[in-house]
Each structure stands twice: as C-alpha cells, then as structure tokens.
Amino acid sequence: MAAYEAVIGLEVHVRLATHSKLFCSCPTTFGQPPNTNVCEVCAGMPGALPTLNRQAVRFAALVGLATGCVVNTRSLFARKNYFYPDLPAGYQISQFELPVCEQGHLDIRKPDGRETKRIGITRIHMENDAGKNIHAQDKNVSYVDLNRAGTPLVEIVSEPDMRSAAEAVAYLKALYGIVTYLGVCDGNMEEGSFRCDANVSIRPAGSAAFGTRTETKNLNSFRNVQRAIEYEIARQQDRLDDENSIVQETRLYDAVKNCTVSMRSKEDSHDYRYFPDPDLLPVEISEKELSQWRAALPELPHARLARFVELTGLPEADLEILAQRPSIADFFEVAAAKADPRKVANYMLGPLLRAHNAQFAGIPEPSQWAMKPEALAELVRIVDKGVISAKIANDIFADLFMSGAMPEAWVTEKGLGQISDPSALEDAVDAVIAANPAEVAAYRSGKTKLLSFFVGQVMRATKGKANPALVNDFLSKKLAG
Numbered sequence: 001m002a003a004y005e006a007v008i009g010l011e012v013h014v015r016l017a018t019h020s021k022l023f024c025s026c027p028t029t030f031g032q033p034p035n036t037n038v039c040e041v042c043a044g045m046p047g048a049l050p051t052l053n054r055q056a057v058r059f060a061a062l063v064g065l066a067t068g069c070v071v072n073t074r075s076l077f078a079r080k081n082y083f084y085p086d087l088p089a090g091y092q093i094s095q096f097e098l099p100v101c102e103q104g105h106l107d108i109r110k111p112d113g114r115e116t117k118r119i120g121i122t123r124i125h126m127e128n129d130a131g132k133n134i135h136a137q138d139k140n141v142s143y144v145d146l147n148r149a150g151t152p153l154v155e156i157v158s159e160p161d162m163r164s165a166a167e168a169v170a171y172l173k174a175l176y177g178i179v180t181y182l183g184v185c186d187g188n189m190e191e192g193s194f195r196c197d198a199n200v201s202i203r204p205a206g207s208a209a210f211g212t213r214t215e216t217k218n219l220n221s222f223r224n225v226q227r228a229i230e231y232e233i234a235r236q237q238d239r240l241d242d243e244n245s246i247v248q249e250t251r252l253y254d255a256v257k258n259c260t261v262s263m264r265s266k267e268d269s270h271d272y273r274y275f276p277d278p279d280l281l282p283v284e285i286s287e288k289e290l291s292q293w294r295a296a297l298p299e300l301p302h303a304r305l306a307r308f309v310e311l312t313g314l315p316e317a318d319l320e321i322l323a324q325r326p327s328i329a330d331f332f333e334v335a336a337a338k339a340d341p342r343k344v345a346n347y348m349l350g351p352l353l354r355a356h357n358a359q360f361a362g363i364p365e366p367s368q369w370a371m372k373p374e375a376l377a378e379l380v381r382i383v384d385k386g387v388i389s390a391k392i393a394n395d396i397f398a399d400l401f402m403s404g405a406m407p408e409a410w411v412t413e414k415g416l417g418q419i420s421d422p423s424a425l426e427d428a429v430d431a432v433i434a435a436n437p438a439e440v441a442a443y444r445s446g447k448t449k450l451l452s453f454f455v456g457q458v459m460r461a462t463k464g465k466a467n468p469a470l471v472n473d474f475l476s477k478k479l480a481g
Contacts, residue, residue, distance in 0.1 A: 010168060018059070023128060044088030062293055094128075119161045148192075213246075217251070308345070332348060393407075431461065443479050
C-alpha cells in the first residue's frame with residue numbers, strides 16, 4: 001500500500017450574534033415558528049432593497065483583527081448565483097474579489113502537544129445564510145422555512161495547511177474559542193451557529209502537487225469533523241490503491257453510519273457567475289473605527305490559557321478546556337480567587353466535568369449548572385481545613401453539583417464532617433490492628449506496602465470520615481511495634 005499525506009482546508013461558517021439579519025430588520029431569534037421572521041428582503045421579493053447591518057461589519061472585522069488578518073478598509077458585496085429552494089432570490093449575497101478580511105493565521109498546538117503549527121487564513125468574508133429545507137419523513141414532500149434566510153454569517157477560509165483530522169479539530173477549537181470570546185457568536189453548534197465544510201485530498205508522501213479534493217458539507221460538531229475527515233482520507237486511499245480516480249465532488253457526512261456519501265459534483269467559482277451586487281455600496285471602514293475596535297479586543301483564549309498555566313502550574317493541554325469558552329474561564333477565575341487555583345482546576349477537570357457529562361450533553365456551559373463558583377471554592381477550602389476528606393468531597397460532588405448547595409452547610413446537615421479527634425481515631429486504629437494479626441505480622445516482617453491496607457480498613461470503619469493524615473501517623477507508629 002502506498003504512503004499518502006492528507007491535505008485539509010476548512011471553510012468555517014460562523015453565525016454572527018446580531019439581533020437582526022444582515023440586510024433587513026427581521027430578528028435572528030432561533031426556534032420561532034416557521035416563516036415568521038421573514039420580510040420582503042429576506043424572502044427575495046423583486047424590488048426589495050437590502051440595507052447593511054453595521055454591527056455585522058464590526059463583528060467581521062473583530063474576527064479578522066483577532067486572527068492577524070489585514071482588514072480591508074474597502075470591501076465589496078457580490079451575488080453568488082445558484083438555484084435552490086431555500087434561496088428565494090436565486091442568489092446569495094456574499095463577497096468574492098474583495099472580502100472584508102484576508103491574509104491571517106491561527107496558531108494551533110500539534111497533536112503531540114509539544115509543538116505549535118501556524119495555519120494560514122486566506123480570507124474572511126460576510127454573507128447571508130440560506131433558509132432551511134425540511135424533508136417530511138412520511139410523505140414525498142419538502143417544506144421551506146425562511147426564518148434563517150438572511151441571517152449574517154462570516155465564512156473563514158483556511159489555507160490547505162492541515163495534515164490530519166486531529167489538526168483540523170485543533171484549528172476549529174481555537175477558532176471557536178476566539179469567536180465566542182469576542183462575543184460575535186453564541187457558539188451553539190447544535191443550532192448551526194458554528195459549522196464547517198471540510199476540503200480533503202491526499203497525495204503521495206513527499207509530493208508537492210495537490211490531489212483532487214472533495215468537500216464534505218455542514219459538519220456541526222468537533223467529533224463529526226474528526227470522524228468525517230478520517231473516513232474521507234481512508235476512502236480516498238482505498239480508491240487510489242485500487243487504481244480508481246478521485247472525483248471532485250460535494251459529499252455529505254452520515255453520522256449514524258460514519259461515512260460520507262456523494263451529494264453533487266463540486267462547483268468552481270466561475271460556476272456561480274459572481275458579479276458585484278448593484279443594490280449595495282462598497283463597505284468602507286475608517287482607520288479610526290479600526291483603531292477603536294483593535295483597542296477594544298478582549299483577552300483571547302491563548303492569552304488566558306497562558307495565564308492559567310502560570311496560575312496553576314498545570315500542563316497547557318490539561319487546561320485547554322477551561323480556557324476554551326469564556327463562561328467556563330470566568331467560572332474558574334471566580335472560584336480560583338477564593339481558593340487554591342490548582343485544586344480548583346483539578347476539581348473542574350475531574351469531578352465537575354464528570355458531573356456535567358452525567359447530566360447534560362454537549363459543551364460544558366456553567367449557566368446550566370446549579371453549582372456556583374463560590375460553592376466550588378468553599379469545597380476546596382473545607383477539604384484544605386480538614387473539615388472533610390478528599391474522598392468525601394469526591395463522593396458528595398455530584399449531589400452538590402445538582403443541588404447547588406453550599407458545601408459546608410450541606411456537610412454539617414448530613415453529618416459528614418471529618419473525624420480528627422485523636423482519641424476516636426486511635427480507638428479505630430487499635431481495633432483494625434487487633435482484627436488483622438496476620439497482616440500486622442507481615443507488615444513487621446518487611447511488607448510495608450500493607451500500610452495502605454490498614455488505612456483502607458480504618459477508612460471503611462469510619463465510613464470515610466477519618467482524617468487520612470492522622471490515620472497514617474497513628475498506624476505508622478503502632479505498626480512499628
């Protein structure tokens with residue numbers, strides 16, 4: 001079997017979090033009854049004139065500034081002509097020859113975790129979204145919902161710089177962090193606010209020429225992106241190994257069957273017959289506006305992650321999830337200001353994420369949680385003070401997470417406080433030693449690893465409430481004979 005190298009480029013569609021659509025005043029609220037957020041403009045009625053949403057321009061420029069792009073002070077809208085039921089005007093208003101941003105980059109951490117890699121960004125352009133086709137399951141009919149038609153998007157087109165599905169996901173996660181930190185996107189992947197098309201080709205290892213690419217459309221989760229790209233690479237390898245050619249085409253990913261299927265032949269730009277939109281003036285951004293927007297950029301994920309590494313001393317790879325989304329990072333910072341930051345991070349990365357995954361699906365979102373950062377900080381503090389053991393803290397974490405109760409009051413109410421009274425602990429240690437003479441003899445003959453056995457027996461006898469440090473101290477002295 002020949003050795004191949006994958007070549008991957010992504011086109012990421014980011015729905016901008018404006019209150020109204022790109023060229024009209026219709027609301028962008030998700031989940032409304034079909035065809036209620038529609039007017040003459042987004043329904044493509046003849047003679048209806050578009051008016052550009054100024055906030056969308058600012059949002060697009062912010063994404064460009066955050067990704068090192070050149071933000072063009074003059075850009076043009078163009079009509080992208082194609083016919084589909086969810087595109088009532090018969091064309092999409094997009095940008096072609098002169099986009100709002102171009103020539104940027106994004107640095108990602110390679111899968112080995114030790115090196116970074118720079119992924120080029122070719123362009124960022126604004127466009128309006130299409131409507132949605134709804135295909136009835138039980139009859140041969142389709143419906144069109146135009147609520148989404150006209151909502152503002154930026155499309156972020158990367159260079160073909162990625163060489164594996166893992167690199168593609170790392171790039172997507174980095175981009176996702178940026179657009180959510182900027183507040184230009186709500187990040188709701190289930191609702192289609194952040195989705196991508198993956199362009200995949202393979203070539204013989206060491207070759208400089210690109211192979212024939214396919215485009216897999218509308219991938220809306222990190223997991224699906226990884227699985228779809230991995231499948232497509234394997235499919236293309238099999239075809240070339242069998243001496244078949246790769247067809248340039250658009251494909252869809254079936255998440256249930258974990259495969260891609262052909263949708264249609266792949267268009268080139270000339271097929272869309274782009275031409276400047278005669279109803280829209282050029283977009284002009286002043287240097288003053290650019291300076292103000294640049295100065296207003298918030299702390300971005302990579303900078304916040306570096307600060308978390310310094311604050312906790314934990315590896316960057318472990319902390320990435322805490323910095324990926326601003327709401328999670330804010331939760332951590334509030335808790336870390338009131339307790340040991342390293343221990344707060346470890347509780348969030350362990351028990352808290354486990355509790356979230358048991359109760360919710362998707363990316364962690366603190367607004368869903370009953371537990372507040374002050375409660376997490378208090379849990380860390382009462383463990384540090386010896387009020388409860390770390391084991392008890394782990395045992396009760398799910399209950400605290402679901403109830404939102406403050407830990408110290410909850411522990412007192414349930415009678416779970418740690419036993420630190422020396423006389424009570426000494427009695428428990430003596431009882432365990434008396435009940436296990438064979439293990440005592442083995443320990444004293446040199447099998448000192450049995451100490452953990454005795455600790456476990458004392459913890460069992462006290463229902464996990466014994467102070468581990470005092471138990472270890474008592475056992476070490478008494479077993480020494």
